[in-house]
Amino acid sequence: xxxxxxxxxxxxxxxxxxxxxxxxxxxxxxxxxxxxxxxxxxxxxxxxxxxxxxxxxxxxxxxxxxxxxxxxxxxxxxxxxx
Amino acid sequence: xxxxxxxxxxxxxxxxxxxxxxxxxxxxxxxxxxxxxxxxxxxxxxxxxxxxxxxxxxxxxxxxxxxxxxxxxxxxxxxxxxxxxxxxxxxxxxxxxxxxxxxxxxxxxxxxxxxxxxxxxxxxxxxxxxxxxxxxxxxxxxxxxxxxxxxxxxxxxxxxxxxxxxxxxxxxxxxxxxxxxxxxxxxxxxxxxxxxxxxxxxxxxxxxxxxxxxxxxxxxxxxxxxxxxxxxxxxxxxxxxxxxxxxxxxxxxxxxxxxxxxxxxxxxxxxxxxxxxxxxxxxxxxxxxxxxxxxxxxxxxxxxxxxxxxxxxxxxxxxxxxxxxxxxxxxxxxxxxxxxxxxxxxxxxxxxxxxxxxxxxxxxxxxxxxxxxxxxxxxxxxxxxxxxxxxxxxxxxxxxxxxxxxxxxxxxxxxxxxxxxxxxxxxxxxxxxxxxxxxxxxxxxxxxxxxxxxxxxxxxxxxxxxxxxxxxxxxxxxxxxxxxxxxxxxxxxxxxxxxxxxxxxxxxxxxxxxxxxxxxxxxxxxxxxxxxxxxxxxxxxxxxxxxxxxxxxxxxxxxxxx
Numbered sequence: 001x002x003x004x005x006x007x008x009x010x011x012x013x014x015x016x017x018x019x020x021x022x023x024x025x026x027x028x029x030x031x032x033x034x035x036x037x038x039x040x041x042x043x044x045x046x047x048x049x050x051x052x053x054x055x056x057x058x059x060x061x062x063x064x065x066x067x068x069x070x071x072x073x074x075x076x077x078x079x080x081x082x
Numbered sequence: 083x084x085x086x087x088x089x090x091x092x093x094x095x096x097x098x099x100x101x102x103x104x105x106x107x108x109x110x111x112x113x114x115x116x117x118x119x120x121x122x123x124x125x126x127x128x129x130x131x132x133x134x135x136x137x138x139x140x141x142x143x144x145x146x147x148x149x150x151x152x153x154x155x156x157x158x159x160x161x162x163x164x165x166x167x168x169x170x171x172x173x174x175x176x177x178x179x180x181x182x183x184x185x186x187x188x189x190x191x192x193x194x195x196x197x198x199x200x201x202x203x204x205x206x207x208x209x210x211x212x213x214x215x216x217x218x219x220x221x222x223x224x225x226x227x228x229x230x231x232x233x234x235x236x237x238x239x240x241x242x243x244x245x246x247x248x249x250x251x252x253x254x255x256x257x258x259x260x261x262x263x264x265x266x267x268x269x270x271x272x273x274x275x276x277x278x279x280x281x282x283x284x285x286x287x288x289x290x291x292x293x294x295x296x297x298x299x300x301x302x303x304x305x306x307x308x309x310x311x312x313x314x315x316x317x318x319x320x321x322x323x324x325x326x327x328x329x330x331x332x333x334x335x336x337x338x339x340x341x342x343x344x345x346x347x348x349x350x351x352x353x354x355x356x357x358x359x360x361x362x363x364x365x366x367x368x369x370x371x372x373x374x375x376x377x378x379x380x381x382x383x384x385x386x387x388x389x390x391x392x393x394x395x396x397x398x399x400x401x402x403x404x405x406x407x408x409x410x411x412x413x414x415x416x417x418x419x420x421x422x423x424x425x426x427x428x429x430x431x432x433x434x435x436x437x438x439x440x441x442x443x444x445x446x447x448x449x450x451x452x453x454x455x456x457x458x459x460x461x462x463x464x465x466x467x468x469x470x471x472x473x474x475x476x477x478x479x480x481x482x483x484x485x486x487x488x489x490x491x492x493x494x495x496x497x498x499x500x501x502x503x504x505x506x507x508x509x510x511x512x513x514x515x516x517x518x519x520x521x522x523x524x525x526x527x528x529x530x531x532x533x534x535x536x537x538x539x540x541x542x543x544x545x546x547x548x549x550x551x552x553x554x555x556x557x558x559x560x561x562x563x564x565x566x567x568x569x570x571x572x573x574x575x576x577x578x579x580x581x582x583x584x585x586x587x588x589x590x591x592x593x594x595x596x597x598x599x600x601x602x603x604x605x606x607x608x609x610x611x612x613x614x615x616x617x618x619x620x621x622x623x624x625x626x627x628x629x630x631x632x633x634x635x636x637x638x639x640x641x642x643x644x
Contacts, residue, residue: 019608023589033174035600039325040535040569043356046326059327060108064174 005053005074012048013070017041027070032063049073055080085267086160086248087239089311094121094232102310104317105150106334108327112317113150120157120310123150125232127158127198128239133227134196134219138163138238141194141250141494145169145185145203148320151223152296155198156306160248163238167192167250167262168297172206177601185210189217191495192250192262196221244268249307250494251299251409262494263409273412273488274308276461280417281342281372285313289369291340292316293324293331298536299409300377304344308413314342328353329361332395339369344405346536347378350388351570357391368396372420375453376405378533379524382426382453384570399423406455406524410509411462412488416522418456425454425521434525438479440516454521462486466517471505479516479525483508530628532563532572539563539574539605541628547602551594553580557625560618562632566608573608577631581612588612611635 006027014023017037031037037045042062050056055077057066067073084092093100098118105113115123136142142164146152152168159166169188172181185207193216199207201222211217234240242248248270250262290309294301301321309316317338319330331353334340345353375385385402393399403419418424429440431448443449458464465473466480474480485508492500503509512531515524532539541561548559558579563572576599580591592610599607619630 035175035597035606038175038600038606039173039322040352040606042326043328047356047358058108059323059330062326 002074002078005077006070008052009049009070009073012052013037013045016048017044025070027074029070030064030068031070031073032068034068049077053077053081083244083268083271085239085242085244085246086270086311087163087234087237087242089271090117090121090124090157090161091232091234091240093117093313097313100313101315102313103153104315104338105148105153106317106319106323106330107149108323108330115150115153119229120153121161121232122229123154124157124161125237126227126229127155128162128232128237129227129230130221130225131158131162131164131196132238134221136162136164136196136219138241139165139246140196141165141167141192143167143169143188143192143194143197145171145197145199145207146223147171148296148318148322151200154226154229155223156296161232161237161239163240163242164196165247165250165264167194167252168302169252170295170297172203173604175600176604178206180602182206182210186212186215188252188262189215193495195219198223200224242267244271245491247491247494249302251302252297261496261499264491264494265409265412266491269488269490270303270307270412271311272461272486273303273414274311276459276488277308277414277417278312280414280459281420283312283314288314288341289338290314290316290342291319291331291335291338292343293319293321294344295321298377299407299413300344300346300536303409303413304374304376304407329357332357332362332365332367332392335367335370336365341369341371342374343370343372344374344376346571347375347380347384348535348569348571350375350384351568354387354391355568362395366396367392368398370397370401372403373397373401374403374405374417374419376407377536378571379526380404380453380455381570382451383567385424385453387570404453404455406513406522408511410490410503410511411484411486412490414459415462415464415482415484415486415511416456416458418454418521420456424456427452427454427518427521427523434479440477440479440518440523440525452523452525455515455524456522457520458484458522461488464517464522465508466515467505467508467510474516476517476519479514481528482511482513482515482522482524484511485509530562532561532574534563534574534605535571537605539603544574544576544599544603544605544607545626547599548576548578548595550598550602551578551580551591553591554578554595557620558618560626560628560631562628562635564608564632564636574605575609575611575632575635576607577611577613577618577635579613579615579618581614 015021101114103115198221244267247264248267292305406416433441463485512528514526544561566573
């Protein structure tokens with residue numbers, strides 16, 4: 001598991017999406033189904049991942065069956081970043 | 083006057099090959115639906131409804147998502163003479179138990195005799211049913227009679243009277259969906275006849291492009307019923323897809339040379355902020371003649387941001403338009419900006435906030451630029467009333483009241499609610515505003531309602547949910563809305579008197595509150611502020627004063643900013 005990706009994602013979500021820079025997010029916490037990220041912010045997250053990691057996530061993949069926590073998201077980014 | 087079924091029969095007979103809807107799904111070819119397809123699909127549903135024992139005049143609840151099933155089921159109900167009502171689908175954020183409770187409450191008041199849904203969702207629906215309730219059958223979209231040519235003469239819809247109820251719209255509250263707005267054929271057709279003139283609709287040139295949900299009046303009336311009955315093609319995207327890929331709306335406008343769209347205010351900001359140039363390669367928006375800002379308080383800044391962002395893709399400034407609408411009036415009350423730019427009224431800020439008058443600016447003093455909602459459409463009369471129901475002159479702020487030939491028949495099975503909504507034949511909107519030179523300006527609203535991205539949120543519902551968290555007792559939680567300039571809509575803020583000495587414990591409580599609120603209402607809180615005891619301001623009777631606490635919160639933010 002790439003901890004750098006994980007840290008970057010956590011920082012982005014807490015600072016830019018939640019506007020709570022000091023907040024810690026459990027890498028297993030349910031982001032979409034748990035209501036941490038609302039549907040309005042999913043597009044921001046996808047654009048950030050594309051800009052930062054060069055990995056494209058299609059809009060129809062932006063739901064909890066593709067990823068729902070930071071660990072799953074890191075795996076998804078790694079699997080596509082070949 | 084004709085009914086819906088007579089109008090649809092006319093289109094089926096005279097324009098069977100004309101496309102009425104292009105259904106868009108990501109990753110799939112666009113699906114054109116002609117009037118022949120529409121009525122054949124509807125006839126299959128109507129046949130099924132008859133077989134299942136649904137009678138004309140009975141309510142059918144449709145729990146279906148964007149797609150051909152929803153389109154056919156809706157018009158199948160109309161053709162059969164039943165009354166369709168669309169219920170939003172369960173989202174992954176919302177707790178299934180909460181959804182079930184909402185559905186059970188809707189059923190107990192609206193008393194539908196059938197529910198139409200998908201196989202996958204049948205268990206969810208059945209778990210909300212009770213042995214003695216009104217629902218006799220759950221109809222599954224995979225078990226519908228094949229599309230067939232409708233035998234119009236035998237259809238229940240052809241026997242409906244123009245004063246009969248044709249459809250129900252449920253106002254989008256946070257919890258509970260008890261207020262079903264019942265509309266007659268006559269009311270809807272009167273609205274369409276009046277609104278088409280104001281819009282200058284041309285069935286040969288106009289194309290509506292929409293991502294709006296069909297359970298909301300703007301999506302259902304402006305972007306579904308109106309174009310289909312008036313033979314204007316619609317390009318229909320799903321709200322679920324749009325929120326994840328807002329550029330799809332602009333691509334669709336460009337591909338289909340769309341001319342008309344209705345959007346809530348936040349969508350102007352959302353599109354301006356979240357679409358990248360690379361997603362707009364080759365996009366040309368010059369066909370758009372009206373992009374109508376409607377259903378949330380409309381802001382000049384939002385229209386301007388949208389224009390600045392998309393001007394280089396051919397968007398014309400004159401295309402930006404405004405509309406003030408409500409389901410109780412079928413849809414539009416006013417319309418502005420068609421064939422001319424929307425009027426902007428610059429007024430003295432203190433006059434509005436303190437004296438409740440909209441007067442011309444005073445030298446050197448702060449001003450506000452108000453965006454006009456336009457003029458009342460021809461069949462609607464508007465008055466501004468004071469607290470005693472007396473009409474006010476121009477530029478004095480009061481409650482907006484209206485009178486038209488397209489009002490609701492009533493809140494379905496809620497005679498008392500219906501009675502309370504009217505004063506001497508005038509419908510009281512609960513919105514504040516003023517009139518100036520025949521144009522209407524909306525300034526605020528009477529109730530503590532928060533509108534988030536076009537969705538109505540009642541603060542008391544959110545407060546109640548938060549009280550599920552230990553220590554968040556009644557009288558110690560308050561919820562209100564704060565306008566977010568960047569997003570163009572309101573943020574929901576919650577303050578609770580539960581702060582502890584332990585920062586980790588505080589974070590845990592905040593998280594719990596966020597979670598119960600989201601799972602119970604599908605609303606994400608922008609901020610949860612934990613404060614110490616006695617922070618909250620209460621009224622003399624011990625109730626939480628929302629407005630006063632909002633002021634205190636805003637002052638607190640200001641003082642920490644400087």
